[in-house]
Amino acid sequence: MPQEGTRIPIRDFKDLDVWKAARELRKEIYKVAKTLPEVEKFALASQLRRAATSVTANIAEGYGRFGYQENAQHCRQARGSLHEIRDHLTTCLDEGYLPKEEGNRLEKMALRVIQVLNGYLRATLALKRSAVD
Numbered sequence: 001m002p003q004e005g006t007r008i009p010i011r012d013f014k015d016l017d018v019w020k021a022a023r024e025l026r027k028e029i030y031k032v033a034k035t036l037p038e039v040e041k042f043a044l045a046s047q048l049r050r051a052a053t054s055v056t057a058n059i060a061e062g063y064g065r066f067g068y069q070e071n072a073q074h075c076r077q078a079r080g081s082l083h084e085i086r087d088h089l090t091t092c093l094d095e096g097y098l099p100k101e102e103g104n105r106l107e108k109m110a111l112r113v114i115q116v117l118n119g120y121l122r123a124t125l126a127l128k129r130s131a132v133d
Helices: 017-035 044-064 068-094 100-132
Strands: none
Touching: 017 044, 017 068, 017 100, 044 068, 044 100, 068 100
């Protein structure tokens, strides 16, 4: 086990903190989707699952791409899906499908993933700039 303050080398997208955070959000979103009423199973529940899966999939796909710019584009798509999740959670709150406290918790979780993703995107673009120099 590494000492505190040391970084584990990134060898796979699963090593990325942003992917790990997005995975945790995805698990929570899937739990919510399972609790939605029957009338929402093929609409809102499906959209929530697809958006949550899109976040982790785009981070993974971007990591696997050859260039920094392609990685950055997939990060931007993941960020768009995170905002989509936030909108769907607002719908769940408006329709009374989620308690306010749970909606707020998930909103904060999504905002945290956006924050980590923005940091990863900045680092990726900084690597691109330093590779050009």
